[in-house]
């Protein structure tokens with residue numbers, strides 16, 4: 001009981017979250033961030049550095065860092081590990097051939113000491129593409145225990161709320177002792193957002 | 199609310215291990231949060247501009263010291279035995295500088311982070327250039343890099359390549375639409391009515407591929423001496439490992455990794471990128487078939503953006519032209535390629 005109240009006390013003041021969004025190149029990170037922010041996504045070049053977007057969700061402020069995923073610049077990811085509350089790992093669910101690369105890069109990230117306190121959200125992107133792997137399969141391939149990974153079925157369409165709710169819920173559920181698996185249904189996410197407003 | 203949250207507790211007894219890991223993670227997060235809380239309350243009186251400006255002055259100090267060391271290199275070049283430790287030292291200072299940026303990145307305005315990172319990568323590149331210029335290239339440059347990377351413990355250096363021992367991907371069995379494992383064939387696909395999802399072209403030798411109609415995402419992997427003519431792709435194209443090929447492709451995004459001696463005729467809305475490429479040349483899209491105008495319009499690719507020439511080389515982020523790619527001279531371009539009459543050769547996919 002003591003633990004929970006401490007958590008709540010800290011969390012009350014802790015309304016700003018730093019979210020690091022990484023994944024292989026072409027997985028859709030920039031598209032997602034721009035969509036979330038309601039910006040034009042018709043011309044997006046592969047990211048050479050990074051973008052930062054701030055979105056407000058209920059009483060939370062999410063600072064989202066979108067970092068380029070080309071092989072040459074993956075080594076820069078570590079520049080952003082410090083102070084990260086939530087890690088969003090974006091997967092192109094239609095890129096079957098690079099799933100192994102994808103897993104290897106994620107495994108490397110999760111070994112990072114500096115990320116050990118951060119929550120993990122695995123985003124199975126491009127679900128609209130025929131032939132894409134289902135979120136459940138992506139989770140299995142990532143080798144993630146359902147209890148720590150949260151999956152979001154997503155096709156980049158009007159996802160601001162969904163994303164913010166998912167992210168907040170992920171960070172929140174790490175703080176809260178029972179990290180419940182949430183399997184990509186909007187209903188579950190609404191449940192979480194209801195929890196968070198109270 | 200508390201009761202409700204308590205009810206959420208789902209403990210799978212089989213996953214005690216996961217639970218323990220979670221507990222640990224949970225504690226480390228708490229620890230971090232409370233530390234952060236403290237540091238925030240002690241520094242809150244200090245306006246953030248102060249820390250920004252102190253960062254910037256510290257940064258520029260370190261930067262000029264590195265620059266002056268770099269410019270000393272020429273004078274040392276008479277004695278190769280001194281060069282190596284000299285460069286190692288500079289490399290160390292650059293990673294310290296990078297660490298400083300990383301540590302400060304959470305309070306710095308994004309512009310400052312970006313320009314600082316740019317400076318860091320420019321310094322790294324100058325160092326790379328100087329060392330390859332002044333230290334005679336050995337056959338095994340790998341050794342140098344391995345040594346340099348020791349300086350920066352636990353971090354991934356740009357040079358470190360992921361080790362791929364087995365090339366066998368886990369989902370190879372799944373039959374997604376594509377052309378695979380062929381030699382010396384003409385492969386024709388037509389998707390006039392229905393738009394297709396992802397399409398894969400892989401492991402071809404001396405083939406010609408013709409695809410009429412729209413695709414959402416295209417993956418190309420391991421082609422040798424092939425010609426690839428493809429209608430508009432509404433999402434992105436990813437090409438990995440191609441040698442001696444000609445591509446006529448149109449897409450919103452194009453990423454080319456590990457291609458050599460190949461020509462690319464592109465129509466693309468954003469800037470195409472190359473990584474680990476060599477001898478690749480670029481020209482505007484040159485494909486034609488009956489109804490291509492309509493398909494291009496439908497895919498928002500009817501306008502020539504001129505981006506076929508705006509190639510970014512991720513291995514060469516400098517103002518001077520990358521040696522890895524060039525514009526294909528006009529007199530060497532193929533002219534319009536018409537694939538309208540491919541029907542007769544159509545193959546079942």
Ligand SMILES: Nc1nc2c(ncn2[C@@H]2O[C@H](COP(=O)(O)OP(=O)(O)OP(=O)(O)O)[C@@H](O)[C@H]2O)c(=O)[nH]1
Pocket residue numbers: 023024025026027028029030031032044045046047048067068069070125126127128129154155156414432433434450451
């Ligand atoms: N069909 C489909 N395409 C998507 C989706 N999300 C992104 N894309 C496409 O995927 C391609 C890559 O998207 P980006 O947002 O540039 O990917 P990125 O992860 O930022 O890539 P880097 O900056 O290179 O790391 C683009 O062509 C997008 O249009 C999606 O949900 N569905």
Ligand SMILES: [Mg+2]
Pocket residue numbers: 029030031045046047066067068069
């Ligand atoms: Mg991007």
